[in-house]
Amino acid sequence: xxxxxxxxxxxxxxxxxxxxxxxxxxxxxxxxxxxxxxxxxxxxxxxxxxxxxxxxxxxxxxxxxxxxxxxxxxxxxxxxxxxxxxxxxxxxxxxxxxxxxxxxxxxxxxxxxxxxxxxxxxxxxxxxxxxxxxxxxxxxxxxxxxxxxxxxxxxxxxxxxxxxxxxxxxxxxxxxxxxxxxxxxxxxxxxxxxxxxxxxxxxxxx
Amino acid sequence: xxxxxxxxxxxxxxxxxxxxxxxxxxxxxxxxxxxxxxxxxxxxxxxxxxxxxxxxxxxxxxxxxxxxxxxxxxxxxxxxxxxxxxxxxxxxxxxxxxxxxxxxxxxxxxxxxxxxxxxxxxxxxxxxxxxxxxxxxxxxxxxxxxxxxxxxxxxxxxxxxxxxxxxxxxxxxxxxxxxxxxxxxxxxxxxxxxxxxxxxxxxxxx
DNA sequence: CGCGACGTTGATTTGCCTCAACGATTGTGG
DNA sequence: CCACAATCGTTGAGGCAAATCAACGTCGCG
Numbered sequence: 001x002x003x004x005x006x007x008x009x010x011x012x013x014x015x016x017x018x019x020x021x022x023x024x025x026x027x028x029x030x031x032x033x034x035x036x037x038x039x040x041x042x043x044x045x046x047x048x049x050x051x052x053x054x055x056x057x058x059x060x061x062x063x064x065x066x067x068x069x070x071x072x073x074x075x076x077x078x079x080x081x082x083x084x085x086x087x088x089x090x091x092x093x094x095x096x097x098x099x100x101x102x103x104x105x106x107x108x109x110x111x112x113x114x115x116x117x118x119x120x121x122x123x124x125x126x127x128x129x130x131x132x133x134x135x136x137x138x139x140x141x142x143x144x145x146x147x148x149x150x151x152x153x154x155x156x157x158x159x160x161x162x163x164x165x166x167x168x169x170x171x172x173x174x175x176x177x178x179x180x181x182x183x184x185x186x187x188x189x190x191x192x193x194x195x196x197x198x199x200x201x202x203x204x205x206x
Numbered sequence: 207x208x209x210x211x212x213x214x215x216x217x218x219x220x221x222x223x224x225x226x227x228x229x230x231x232x233x234x235x236x237x238x239x240x241x242x243x244x245x246x247x248x249x250x251x252x253x254x255x256x257x258x259x260x261x262x263x264x265x266x267x268x269x270x271x272x273x274x275x276x277x278x279x280x281x282x283x284x285x286x287x288x289x290x291x292x293x294x295x296x297x298x299x300x301x302x303x304x305x306x307x308x309x310x311x312x313x314x315x316x317x318x319x320x321x322x323x324x325x326x327x328x329x330x331x332x333x334x335x336x337x338x339x340x341x342x343x344x345x346x347x348x349x350x351x352x353x354x355x356x357x358x359x360x361x362x363x364x365x366x367x368x369x370x371x372x373x374x375x376x377x378x379x380x381x382x383x384x385x386x387x388x389x390x391x392x393x394x395x396x397x398x399x400x401x402x403x404x405x406x407x408x409x410x411x412x
Numbered sequence: 413c414g415c416g417a418c419g420t421t422g423a424t425t426t427g428c429c430t431c432a433a434c435g436a437t438t439g440t441g442g
Numbered sequence: 443c444c445a446c447a448a449t450c451g452t453t454g455a456g457g458c459a460a461a462t463c464a465a466c467g468t469c470g471c472g
Contacts, residue, residue, distance in 0.1 A: 063350060071353040073346060086343055129335035136338050137292055139345035140279060144269060146352055147277040147385050151428070171451065179353050184428055186452055357460070377419065390460055392420055 005032065007055045008107050011079050015130045016123040026124075029117050030107040035059075041082065041098040041106075048087035048094045050108035054080050057104025058168050061096045062176065072176040075169055081131070082106075101169055151180040152188050211238065213261045214313050217285050221336045222329040232330075235323050236313040241265075247288065247304040247312075254293035254300045256314035260286045263310025264374050267302045268382065278382040281375055287337070288312075307375055357386040358394050 005027050012018065012026070033052070035041060041059065042048050059082050061074040073096065076082045084094035088111060109117070118125050145154055155178055159166055166174050175185035211233050218224065218232070239258070241247060247265065248254050265288050267280040279302065282288045290300035294317060315323070324331050351360055361384055365372055372380050381391035 063354065065354045069354070071350060073350060073353075085339070085346070089339065089343075125331050125335060129331060129338060132335060132338035132342050133291070133295065136342050136345065137295075139342065139349065140291070143345065143348060143352070144277060144279060146349070147279075147382070148269065148271045148275070170449090176353070181429060182451070183430085183453090187428090190452080376417090387461060388419070389421090389462085393460090396420080 004055045016127045022121045029113045035100045048084040052106040052108045057102040061098045154178045210261045222333045228327045235319045241306040254290040257289045258312040263308040267304045
């Protein structure tokens, strides 16, 4: 258990220095939670009380539109934070589903505890600023990609930037994340495999 | 001039409290800069040395793809921050153009000065964390909209959420921001005007 | 006034979606 | 452990929203 917990501290230390005293104050604010495959962390309408750090497994966040179509916003694996962030911050009803795609283990913190932790361990304020800076940069890039790339190029791009991640999610989740249908993604993969040629399968993305 | 400068302090105070001593330390770190209509704040390949706060005017950030097509990432008016954030943070070559659409006035800060300011005025660390939280939320919503809404609905959505902003930019910039061509936006507007009926022009978005 | 950039409108094309049927794979209860 | 159902991925046929291409009107500016 504890060796998993230290994933969080190790992760934070990639961004900000922590004294060992500060380090010890972090973990006690978190509770570990397991979530079964296909279990839901949150559903629309509920209030998202926790910010959750993934120490094992994978999850996705998505919405459903009025035609019951799912749209995947995030594909999360180890060292990602998941929450309905708007709901967590403002106590408003959540907009997203968050579902475990693999059996997962999370470290969760409630908002009052997080605020208290900011005061006890000031570098965390900086950590979360850096975290949100990076998230902002990634989303900016994703928007640029959605505006300027074809479905095919978005897929190629994703595979190159996050190798290994695609393999952990059903293809339809990846398709939705990339803004296309499962049918389109299937055709794109077929196209790539064909043009690579039967002899040179070393580009296989499986 | 100073009355414009105080727009920044006033803005920051919407997010975090500042003592008057702290308040006085903020503005001296910034330099005011005017930029003519169609002037460029930054171009791809340059290093973005400043984070710029818009106190007057409007700007857009965009990229061009290999087919010379422009793709607008941001439409900025008063109280927005503009920069090639990645370049600003890491000193890497900028990816974006930033162009003044109207004659504009900015308050600029360099990165070392910003870091120094964090230390002098700790609440700014919190301010920028909150700022990036909000930017993150807005980008998330934009991605959801791009995934789940038609071009028509994205336009309606934008007009409702940012009334007045559209009028300050050429239609083709708005179209690009919304992920469609100028032709498509023109047809959408025509469609909306027609279905509103010739007698009831009170929904006109001009 | 005349040039150039912008918006509009029409004709045509296209990338991706929808619908549908069929394999492949997974998971589950008997 | 097998049989069956359910889910997922693949493939094909047809359709549609939006893009492209192109011509014309309009406005602002030198």
